[in-house]
Amino acid sequence: MELPELPECPVCLQNYDGASTIPRVLGCGHSACEVCLAKLPHRYPETIRCPACTQLVKYPQNGAAALPKNIDLLSLSLSLSPPQNPNPNSDDPRKPRQQSADEEVFKFLPRLWSDEFYSAWKDWVVGYDAVLVEKEERARLCDSGAAVGLVQVGFLERLGDSKFEFSYNVRVMKCLSEMTEEERRELGLLLRGSGRQCRRIGKVYGFWGNVEDGVLYLVCESQNGRFEEKLRGLRNGDGFGRDGLCGFGVIGMEVCEAVMGLHSEGFVGGGFGVSCFGFDEFGHVFVDLNEVLVMGRKVWRSVGDSVSGRKGIGAEEMGVMFGSLLKDEAFVSMEVLFEVLKKEGIAVECESSKYMVGYGSDVWSLACVLLSLLLGKEFSEEIGNMNHICDHSMYASWIERVGDLLDSRLGSEYASLRVTLCKCLNYDPASRPLVIDVMICIRELIIKPQYDIMAGLERPVKENSTSCCLILGELCQMPKKMSETQKEHELQGKEVGGGADFDQVDEGRSENGFVDGLAEGKVKSKVLQGHRDSITALAVGGEFLFSSSFDKTIHVWSLQDFCHVHTFKGHEHTIKALIYVDEEKPLCISGDSGGGIFIWSTCSPLGQEPLKILYEQKDWRFSGIHALAFRTGYIYTGSGDRTVKAWSMQDGTISCTMSGHKSVVSTLAVCDSVLYSGSWDGTIRLWSLSDHSPLAVLGEDTSGTVVSVLSLAADRHVLIATHENGCLKVWRNDVFMKSIKMHNGAVFATGLDGKWLFTGGLDKTVNVQEWSGDEFQTDFRPIGSIPCDSVITTLLCWQGKLFVGYANRNIMVFYYGK
Structure with missing residues (x-):
């Protein structure tokens, strides 16, 4: 048997019992228990946010006990047998899932990424x-x-x-x-x-x-220039002589420490050259990742050019390729080169291709860098003989010749360094010493072994497993991929x-959707022409788009093919505001600078005369209707006399005048049960739609700086206001979250649809932003912009279409079209 759905408080989730959990009715019609209502934050005097619908409602001065009880909920709860309290952390399958605000996305604007x-x-x-x-x-x-x-x-x-x-x-x-x-x-x-x-x-x-x-x-x-400059004379000459071994020791130890630092982060370089190291601002040597990647790409490019269109190469060709890389100071070990050839799909006739790439591969490259610094041209000349690496006996003789060069340079006093450097060149990576052992031997050039405390320390050997080999990674292979991708990029931009x-x-x-389509040319645009002056407002209703202008007319356009259908004429003053109302019958309502409110029927056939005309009473402060809004039987006007008026749709009389602004009320917005009014005085006032009482004031600047509010966009918890100085301000649940500079100049228009925000203004640009956030932060991600040839005066988002009104009399429609 299905369990009954018992009434419960939306805050504490306790069933109403009439004793400890008493349901109290708020002005919005929702109920919550008396205890929870008393504990909710009261951000503004005599107001509270309903925990169910989050709307601002009136709250009595003497507390929640003054609110009426919800007798129906209480009777229902008491009449049923109360089950155990449900677990608030579990999902009740009996409750329909509500779509969250985060899921509301503009139809043709995709989430480009998570x-x-x-x-x-x-x-x-x-x-x-x-x-x-x-x-x-x-x-x-x-x-x-x-x-x-x-x-x-x-x-x-x-x-x-x-x-x-x-x-x-x-x-x-x-x-x-x-x-x-x-x-x-x-x-x-x-x-x-x-x-x-x-x-x-x-x-x-x-x-x-x-x-x-x-x-x-x-x-x-990249400090490579400084490193090259300091070592150029040594490398191009005879290297470090016996008198300069101490200097080589200092630089050699720094190079070893740099390689160990790379290994400590889980990287294998795969190959080094002298250019892969630089001096930082403190004079210490570091690995220049830029040069390592550049050298890695040089290796791949060289191999690709040598084996293009082939399935295999012989030992002699392998030696020539290896020697060519070494002459270019791309010191890559044999196993790394074998791996590059394998990734290229090239078979190599050499038994030594079985060795794995690891930290030992960098030891081989490190030894070549050190030998290049120490021996100079002598080592460069010896590299020219490296054409038989697949012949073990010939490779061993090459190592002996390098050892002889070291003997002549170091003498018998530093025999251990000679032996270590030669071991670094071993064919098998497993037989090569650790980098730290190389560094200890180099320290002997500066510190005698009996005084070197570090030489006696235990050194744990790290397993020969790595997270990433830079030269063998995807980044070094990118040039080959990008050469193909670039062609598509240049031709199609996919x-x-x-x-x-x-x-x-x-x-x-x-x-793909609106933004992707715009960039790909899949979103079409159409210019609507017909007005003779600047566009002031746009509205959509039924099958029509309505546009008003300073030319005192309202044009009606078909939403099917955007052709002109009809023109409403009758205003004697410039039209500043326009809305569409669909209650008993569809209506178009317009307001002008003379205080006239014209109500037009949009039923077919469209008529020439308005159904009704309302006029504000003029006085010396009067400057007309600047904004319009509608909600359940009332037309709301924002006026030049600094007030917001509620007009009854039944008899056309003013039911209420809401005062408080100190300048022109420039914009209105309605969301749920709240009316938002923005003014040239820089503030936004919130009014209850149930009794037209004031709820809160936002944007009051204590510094005395006044920046006019030009447009508003409200969506559930979020309120966005644009200003004369190009800034956009965001409130969430009436808490100020963020202010950002959005445009260079006044922002006259804003449109909010789900997470997509469109703004336009004096700088002749429509900006597209994706906004996200929670109670603690708000983030705006700039998606792109549409450069225009005129000032943007108004815009409207509707069912995946973007309508933009310009000061040059035109209207541009952007819509998805395949």
Whole structure:
């Protein structure tokens, strides 16, 4: 047998019993228990928010006990056998699921990515004006002047021929969302490793999009020029002589520490060159991730050019390829090169291709860097003989020759360093020493072994498993992929994929819609012409779009094909406000600067004369009707005499005059049971629609600065106001949340549909924002903009269409069309 649904308090979820839980009726018609009502916050005097519908209602001065009891709920509760209190944390299948505000989305505006994806990546977007490019792939940060390197990782969203322009942030985020999961995983590892402030790894600042060439770059710390300058003479000459071994020891130890820092973050470089290291501002050596990635891409490009169209290569060709890379100071170990060839689908005739890539691979590359610094040209010449790496005997003889060069440079005094460096060049990675062992041997050039305390410390060996090998990763393979993607990008600018966070792909991405369609040219636009002066208001109702103008007329347009249907004439003054009402019969209501309120029938056939005309009483303060709103039998007008008036639809009389504003009431909005009025005095007043009493005042500036309110948009808990100075202010449950600069100049129009906010004004631009938030914070994400050729005076969102009215007499309609 199905259990009865017992009445309960919406706050404490306790059943009403008439003793401890007494239902009290609020002005909105909902009930809550007396105890909970007394504990709810009273943000404004004599008002309270209903816990059921969240509307502001009147609250008596002497408390909840003065509110009437809900006798019906109490009788029902007492007449039924009370079951045990339900668990408030469980979902009752008997209760219908209510659609939340977060689920209300503008029909043709998709969620481009999830909130989790946006939160994970938004802080890594470098501002478009934060980087100054000096030359190709070299730049500086504008705020600090620090040198940075730029590594191409993708392409920004192309604008194409569409009038819609994605914002800079959206173009960067969309590029990230289109990457593969593995590419984003590697980028996430680099960003997180840099975020832990390991000073042996160069900083990764984030992603910067060059809007001129349409390329997205990874911005990395790069002091490579300073490092090259300090070591150029040594590397191009004979390296460090015996008198300079102490200097080599200092630099060599720093290089070893930098490689160990990279390993501590779970990275294997896969290969290094002298250019992969730099000096930071404190004179310490760090790994330049920018140069490591650049060198890795050089390896892939070189291999690709050598084996293009082939299925296998021999040992001799392998040796030539390996020697060519070493001559270019791309010191990659044999096992890394074998792995690159394997990923290219190339079979290698060499038994040594079985070795795995790991931390030992970096030891081989590290030894080559140290030998290049220590021996100079002698090592460079010896590298030229590296053409038989697949022949073990010939490779062993090459190591012996390198050892002889070290003997002549170091002498017998530092034999242990010679032995260690030669072991680093072993074919088998497992037989190579650890990086820390190499560093200890180099310390002997500075500190005698008997005085080196560190040499006797126990050193745990980390397992040879890694999170990411940079050279073998997706980031270094990107140029090959991007060369194909770039062609599609240039021709079509297609969009793919999506993402959720650093390591996951977003599976919940919506289908193409309004914003995507605008960028792809799939959203069509149509210009409606006919007015002879600036458009002042737009309204939709029935099968028609209504537009008013300073030319004192109202044009009626078909929503089917946007053709002109009819013109309402009769106003003697400029029309400033327009609304559509659908009660007993559909009506169009307009208000003009002379105080006239015209009521027009929209039933077919459309007539020439208004059904009724109402006039405000004029006095010396009068300046006409500036705003209109409607709710259940009343027309509300915002007037130049600083009042809001409620007009009865039955007899056309003024039922109530709401006073309080100190200047023109410029805009009105109705949401649930509250009327919002915005004024040139900079404030927003809330009025109860049940008795037209004042509820609250928002936006009072104690500093004395007054910025006119020009438009309002209300949706359940959220109120958005736009101002004359281009700012937008947000309140949630009447609590001020945020103020942001949205436009350069006055914002005359705003439209809110679900999470999508459209604003337009004096700067001739329609901005599209996605807003999100809760009781603690509000966030606006710039999606894009529509540049216009005239000032935007009004706009309207309706069923996936965007109507924009201009000061140049035209109306633009944007709608989805395949």
